Structure formats: structure tokens, C-alpha cells
Amino acid sequence: MAIRVDWYNEDHSILIYHVEGAWGANDLYDLLAQIHAMTEETSGIVDVIGVYLNAAIPSGELLKADAAPTQKHTRTGVFVMVGMNRFIQQPVMDTFRKLYAQGYRESASATSVEGAKGMISRRQKER
Numbered sequence: 001m002a003i004r005v006d007w008y009n010e011d012h013s014i015l016i017y018h019v020e021g022a023w024g025a026n027d028l029y030d031l032l033a034q035i036h037a038m039t040e041e042t043s044g045i046v047d048v049i050g051v052y053l054n055a056a057i058p059s060g061e062l063l064k065a066d067a068a069p070t071q072k073h074t075r076t077g078v079f080v081m082v083g084m085n086r087f088i089q090q091p092v093m094d095t096f097r098k099l100y101a102q103g104y105r106e107s108a109s110a111t112s113v114e115g116a117k118g119m120i121s122r123r124q125k126e127r
Helices: 025-040 086-099 113-126
Strands: 003-007 014-021 046-055 076-082 106-110
Touching (some): 046 113, 106 113
16 A cells, blocks of 8 residues: 555554555545544544655546445544645545545645644644
8 A cells, every 4th residue: 555554643642644656546545444443542533644745646536436435533633734736635635525524624734744743733732
């Protein structure tokens, strides 16, 4: 898979994933399933940092109705994309929202992982 997911911090409140090289709809759907499963491992709200610094342009359609995941999680926070090309950022976020509509309602973009962490820290203090 072109996407790997890990916990960003020890208290399991932030997930980070890295997209490297070619990727497409199936990778995105696998990612959503992993996020859901990992969110189940903890009791609090989980924010996500998506790192696209080494990602290629997605291959094919990102939204395939017949393969879309059905799991949605209610303990999701902010979703921050890092290094996403502005031309593909909006289609990727639109697809993510359609597939995970009950989850990440708030999204943002950042130029670095540190910037994304700062955004999430501010949001966590507001909760």
C-alpha cells in the first residue's frame, strides 16, 4: 500500500499517515478503514495529519460507490493535510468528506507536520 498509518503521539489522540508514490481509491478506502480501527483503540477524539509530500497524483477515480467503506466514526477531530498540491487538495478533501461525512467535518492544510501539530493543538484546547 502507498499509505502507512501510525500514532503520532503516545496518548493516541493524533494519527499521522504518509502517502508515498502512486495511490488511488483502494488505498484511500484502506486508509479510512485503518483510521476507523485505530480510533476504536482509544476513548478520546482522534485528529489526523495526512502527509502528501512524496505523493503522486492519485490514479483513477477517488470515489467508487461500489467499493466505498461503510464505517464512520463519531470521535473524529480535525483533519490536516500537509504538502498537498492545491490542484488535488480540494478533490481529495471532497472525496474524504463524502466517504466520511459523519467524521472529519473540519479540515485544514499546512506546509509542515509541525504546522499541522500546531493547528491541532489549538483545536484541542478549544474542545
